[in-house]
Amino acid sequence: MRTLIERRNQLLGPYYRLFYDEPVHVVRGEDVWLFDDTGERYLDAYNNVACVGHCHPRVVDILAKQAATLNTHTRYLHTHILDYAESLLSTLPNEIGRLTLTCTGTEANDLALRIANNRVGGRAGIVVTDWAYHGGSVAVAEITPCLGIGVGEHVRTVPAPDSYRCDPERLAAELEEQVTTAFADLRAAGYAPGAFVFDSIFSSDGVFAHPAGVLVPACDAARRLGALVVADEVQAGFARTGDAFWGFERHGIVPDIVTMGKPMGNGHPIAGLAARPEVLDAFADRSRHFNTFGGNPVSCAVGQAVLDIIVEEGLQENARATGDYLRAGLSELAGRHALIGDVRGAGLFTGCELVTDREPKTAATDATGDVVNALRARNVLVSRAGRDGNTLKIRPPLTFRRKHADLLVERLDDALTEVASA
Template identity: 50%
Template sequence: MTTVKPRGKMVNAFNPDAPSELSERERQMVEDRHHVLAPSYRLFYQEPVHIVRGLGTRLWDGDGTEFLDAYNNVVSVGHGRPEVIGAVERQMRQLCTHTRYLHEGILGYANDLLGTLRETMPEAQLMFTCTGSEANDLAVRIAKYHTGHEGVIVTSEAYHGNSDLTAGFSPSLGDRSPLGTWVRQIPAPDSYRIRADDIAPMMLQQVRSQIEDLQRRGNGLAAFIVDSIFASDGIFADPTDFLKPVADLVHEAGGLFIADEVQCGFARTGSHMWGHARHHVQPDLMTMGKPMGNGYPVAGVAARPEVVAEFGYDQRYFNTFGGNTVAMAAAQATLDVILGEELQANSQRVGALIQAGLNDLAAEYEQLGDVRGSGLYIAAECVTDPETKAPDAQTAAAIVNGMRKRRVLISATGPNANVLKIRPPLVFSEQDVDWLLSCLEQTLREDLLALVATR
């Protein structure tokens, strides 16, 4: 098979030119993908998984082999969730239309969703989109219009979307994906390599410096946008004392603070419903998406009324599918399950079990240099040397693929692709934790020996 070598960064990607044990049917599917799909569509794992069915935290391939899903956060309340499926089917049979007609569904869901924001955004108003990229695109448009400024500050490996605008402030897309001239980057709060007491002053100094540069060059500051779990930067959950001072500094400069909750929202971090609440921040704008409809595409922006007022009246913004009746039914059913089954508490409890097990393994295997996270967003950083803390992407890839071989799906993240990413559905159970940790222990014990022998 002839392939074009991708120039962008690849994390845990399938290499079609490498030897593999794919069946003839799967080889044909890979060949067909090469011919009919653009080269940006890349498969996970050295041995790709042919998934045909999912239920709860489990997935099954074409041969009926069962896998544990410790990666997918889009289906936050579990694969094949009957409440969401039923709500979507009922609404689709009855009506699917846009937001320019009166309908109870959007009002009921909006009120319930805003009820989860009373602590940090008590008077917020909502705008609905289809994807997190659209939500971040809209939020930055609002910020630029409200402030009259252009500048946007992000962390060094941030990912905020794949529209033209959001790709322009998503450095994780790679060096060949151009950033806007109005974009400035600051280092991530690397709690593994920076003392906790030093992170807040470092972040303030970095943000202040970039604000000054934007002002000097005539851009001014429109917004600081941040995913408070720093997912693409390597997953940094703590400390939680530095974002509020940053928000204060941003406001002093005339900018807005945007909390990107696409990955860390909807109970994912366990202690709070929203990631920014862990940091005691009151955002001007908050974006959401991914798990909002448990697989149905729905996303949105929450905004302080004074921030969105002029934009709402002056700009002719409309989204044909954003907030449609079926999307609202899916989102309502998903939120009802999260709240009704107390999945925030489950995220905190089960996430703590995973971190405890990872710390036990890290005490035995020095390749796991750091364990961190919050709720069910967890990282284990792989290093070549615990003293120098040098990143080790090769070990991370070996572990991810060793877990896949043992039918447990995780991934890797971070600027050096050396951080194991464990991000399962919120319904992850203690039984699931046992399977995850036992397979990880087996992978470390067996596969790392083979990896060391080849070095």
């Protein structure tokens, strides 16, 4: 292990951070399980990329077959991209009728920013939530406050709708007011309203899923001011939130642009941007866009397989039912562990916020790190989110079942006991 870490540091440098005090050397994955180099098995309760389960045999088979047949770019005619676009667009509201494929979520958000800039004929004013993650290119890093390097001059931040610390009844109106003020401020600074961009499960902000509908007035206000509504579904999309296929659907909104990525290829790098035709066509009239790998036949075959499996294996319903079951188990733990301040989420996206006291809800940042490591020591993999890093982020493959939830709750019970008595 030490040799591997030294090689990494030497070859890759400090950017390549590792999870856990004692890192895990993974060599194989299967469904919700990861295996290390000694054959030890870990419950993966964190990987939303492998949404239909690690190394799903059908995905692997389709990938291999298409790779052995043809892989090329989109300057040739090919049916896979069209079939896939039809399937994917059929999961989205009718108003969203165009798809562009990329390889990463960052590229998709980058393109959304280009579209916003193009619309206003300059640098568009962008509003995001204040601990959001949207990606790492120069332009997208400027709208990604959680990188901690400051946002761009053309960016304003608003608090995510925190249903734990604020009155849920007032959240929608407050968000509307904050978004309106942010765009007014941007206009005063010379930036026309360009886009309100949000991760519809507010994952980096700390996982906020309720109340459903909280985004409606803010999105309406953004549109009235001339800004685009951009739902970043890189985390919330593809059936994860259970009630709906897309995170924004739970909130009853129809965005202008939807960006997506992570789970789309179950680990294969495929991402994309779907938009209202008038929005994308206006951009295409004035600007060129090409992505060498985006939309290649292998990616599209894989993407199609993932969509089919989600439907055929009933994974959206599983996300809903197992997610509710898991949160019920966690809420029951809260009755015995004072560290748990709040349990929230939708489908198989859960935040479990840890506090040193339930009033005034002081973030238990160090203890949360200890719990993550104590779980790792018990072969359960999760991580944490939020500005204070005190929310356990639990986001397993969509094939996670009740027996896996039981195991997680049992091990968390143990881990919390250990951390509280340390």
